[in-house]
Amino acid sequence: xxxxxLLVFVVGSWLSKRIxxxxxxxxxxxxxxxxxxxxxxxxxxxxxxxxxAIMGALAVIGVNTSGISGMVxxxxxxxxxxxxxxxxxxxxxxxxxxxxxxxxxxxxxxxGIKGVVQSIEILATRMKTRNNIEIIVGNGKxxxxxxxxxxxxxxxxxxxxxxxxxxxxxxxxxxxLTETAAKDRRVxxxxxxxxxxxxxxxxxxxxxxxxxxxxxxxRAIKMDISQPVKAAFDAAGIGIPYPHxxxxxxxxxxxxxxxxIERLAALRNA
Amino acid sequence: xxxxxxxxxxxKLTGYWEIILPSVSNIAIxxxxxxxxxWFAKRIGNIVKKNAGKAPNIDAxxxxxxxxxxxxxxxxxxxVAAITKMGIEASSLVAMLGAATxxxxxxxxxxxxxxxxxxxxxxxxxxxxxDYVAVAGEExxxxxxxxxxxxxxxxxxxxxxxxxxxxxxxxxxxxTSMGVRRVDVDYGIHYDDNIDKAIKIMKDVSAAHPSVLxxxxxxxxxxxxxxxxxxxxxxxxxxxxxxxxxxxxxxxKSIKEAFDKNGITIPYPHQVEIDG
Numbered sequence: 001x002x003x004x005x006l007l008v009f010v011v012g013s014w015l016s017k018r019i020x021x022x023x024x025x026x027x028x029x030x031x032x033x034x035x036x037x038x039x040x041x042x043x044x045x046x047x048x049x050x051x052x053a054i055m056g057a058l059a060v061i062g063v064n065t066s067g068i069s070g071m072v073x074x075x076x077x078x079x080x081x082x083x084x085x086x087x088x089x090x091x092x093x094x095x096x097x098x099x100x101x102x103x104x105x106x107x108x109x110x111x112g113i114k115g116v117v118q119s120i121e122i123l124a125t126r127m128k129t130r131n132n133i134e135i136i137v138g139n140g141k142x143x144x145x146x147x148x149x150x151x152x153x154x155x156x157x158x159x160x161x162x163x164x165x166x167x168x169x170x171x172x173x174x175x176x177l178t179e180t181a182a183k184d185r186r187v188x189x190x191x192x193x194x195x196x197x198x199x200x201x202x203x204x205x206x207x208x209x210x211x212x213x214x215x216x217x218x219r220a221i222k223m224d225i226s227q228p229v230k231a232a233f234d235a236a237g238i239g240i241p242y243p244h245x246x247x248x249x250x251x252x253x254x255x256x257x258x259x260x261i262e263r264l265a266a267l268r269n270a
Numbered sequence: 271x272x273x274x275x276x277x278x279x280x281x282k283l284t285g286y287w288e289i290i291l292p293s294v295s296n297i298a299i300x301x302x303x304x305x306x307x308x309w310f311a312k313r314i315g316n317i318v319k320k321n322a323g324k325a326p327n328i329d330a331x332x333x334x335x336x337x338x339x340x341x342x343x344x345x346x347x348x349x350v351a352a353i354t355k356m357g358i359e360a361s362s363l364v365a366m367l368g369a370a371t372x373x374x375x376x377x378x379x380x381x382x383x384x385x386x387x388x389x390x391x392x393x394x395x396x397x398x399x400x401d402y403v404a405v406a407g408e409e410x411x412x413x414x415x416x417x418x419x420x421x422x423x424x425x426x427x428x429x430x431x432x433x434x435x436x437x438x439x440x441x442x443x444x445x446t447s448m449g450v451r452r453v454d455v456d457y458g459i460h461y462d463d464n465i466d467k468a469i470k471i472m473k474d475v476s477a478a479h480p481s482v483l484x485x486x487x488x489x490x491x492x493x494x495x496x497x498x499x500x501x502x503x504x505x506x507x508x509x510x511x512x513x514x515x516x517x518x519x520x521x522x523k524s525i526k527e528a529f530d531k532n533g534i535t536i537p538y539p540h541q542v543e544i545d546g
Contacts, residue, residue: 072365088376153428196523244538
């Protein structure tokens with residue numbers, strides 16, 4: 001009997017290793033494979049098979065396994081509750097691996113924080129901001145919330161507002177803006193640069209310029225566009241106004257402030 | 271160890287047979303249960319898929335999903351039944367399965383919530399692909415709605431992936447579904463200007479725009495606020511939801527130009543400085 005039990009155990013443990021290996025290999029073949037994740041799941045499968053082998057061996061010896069299985073159930077339930085959040089992160093990690101809302105190297109915004117994805121791990125996604133701060137976000141937060149992927153669509157629109165003087169010719173300003181933008185080779189000719197009056201602001205007429213470009217050029221154009229626009233506005237005689245304020249001066253005969261100063265002076269002299 | 275023939279006497283062989291036969295037949299029956307059960311589960315899954323696909327609100331993705339849930343649930347039942355029949359004590363297996371299900375259930379709680387919300391979104395269709403919406407605080411055009419997520423593209427083409435739980439659980443604003451929208455913009459004129467004249471100019475300019483509709487209402491303009499430095503007149507015009515932004519921006523320009531032509535001023539902020 002003991003010999004048979006030993007045999008069941010040995011065969012079972014060998015089998016568990018084999019199955020674990022093949023599960024790992026199988027998972028690694030998937031197109032969205034991740035080695036860490038595959039190992040993780042292979043290990044789970046391995047231990048489950050090993051556990052079944054041990055139970056089998058015990059059953060062969062004649063131990064009543066129903067008590068043990070009850071214990072295992074209880075233990076499993078407790079563990080599941082303890083690890084609830086971590087398990088949710090793992091599940092979300094699997095979803096992220098399968099559906100790939102973002103890949104390594106993408107510029108994304110998760111929970112309002114923007115960064116470039118460095119790695120997607122079992123529990124968390126690591127990002128880096130442009131000024132080199134590392135950000136670690138639990139996968140559950142990413143998959144369960146809002147993910148903004150800035151480069152997934154590949155083509156992007158760049159919006160920039162320019163304020164011109166109330167006295168300037170709006171049509172001329174729009175023409176200057178779109179022509180200046182079109183001069184940049186990275187800006188698409190189709191759809192062509194667009195500009196319209198988005199707001200009649202306090203001191204300026206606000207014109208928004210919208211151009212389409214490759215995602216890769218988006219940030220560079222954003223930084224490069226202002227200088228040529230200023231030069232073109234200057235050349236066309238279109239003013240970019242300072243904040244304006246109309247000051248109305250009023251002289252009053254009686255003033256509390258003046259009275260007070262006089263009273264104080266009188267007191268001092270007395 | 272005795273001779274083999276000692277173990278092979280007819281009586282002993284019958285004895286062995288009596289021990290082996292039940293277990294062999296049980297294993298055979300178990301296998302039959304397994305095979306028939308698996309086939310059955312597959313058939314049922316397909317039937318669920320096909321019938322679900324016929325319902326008007328359920329699309330191919332959802333039908334597939336419901337079909338595979340039915341299939342796998344049946345498969346688990348079949349496997350446990352077959353194993354029990356084969357004579358293996360299944361209680362520990364069932365216990366393990368129970369614990370595993372609980373763990374997986376807890377892990378997938380959020381994801382399953384998203385699936386449920388996804389089913390709701392597909393049944394009730396608060397938005398469809400191509401609508402301009404605000405969901406979970408994000409605005410964009412609906413690019414795709416699947417089981418787990420709603421995908422929007424913002425006007426500047428950022429891809430926004432929102433978990434369906436988040437989408438269904440928050441306020442959804444659909445800017446497209448009503449067909450027509452009202453454009454409300456305040457224009458401030460100088461306190462010394464003629465208000466009636468300004469209102470007439472605004473209404474005339476608005477009515478002249480080709481995209482402005484005369485239904486459900488013709489252009490409307492009234493004084494909404496006596497503001498710090500200006501008399502604020504609100505302009506309200508109706509247009510097709512697709513033209514909303516164009517109408518707003520075009521009217522900004524043409525109303526400003528019409529004001530300039532007719533001597534209505536848009537004032538800068540005023541401040542009175544009292545010498546005293």
